[in-house]
Amino acid sequence: MAALARLMVVGFIVLSVIYVCLSLYSRSVRKGKLRAEWNEGPKEQSLDEFLDEGLAEYDKSLRRKLILSVYVIPVILVSIVIYLTNFA
Structure with missing residues (x-):
């Protein structure tokens, strides 16, 4: 059970970093397009x-x-892998 909790915490941190980076990149691209339009x-x-x-x-x-x-998406994929590994 501790391994699952550790996976969830580390996964949440990694996904949060990816989300922030992706969000900032997308926002900067949009800002660049708006500047060009202006x-x-x-x-x-x-x-x-x-x-x-x-x-x-x-x-x-x-x-x-x-x-x-x-x-x-990663949570769904990990859940499917865990289910297939344990119950299929």
Whole structure:
């Protein structure tokens, strides 16, 4: 039982690091695309306002929610492997 608890704690820490890195990378890519869009288009508002609106829209997007699958998919796979190893 201690081995399972250790696996869960270490797994959660590793998945959290992966989630944070992936989230920061995705956000920086979106920010870069917003900057490019602002540079090409008419300058009706400041860059900071444009980025704030675009990133607020990004926070509500499906892509942001799909990044949470970093937690779900490995847990399902490990559960399947444990089940097949012990009960199949």
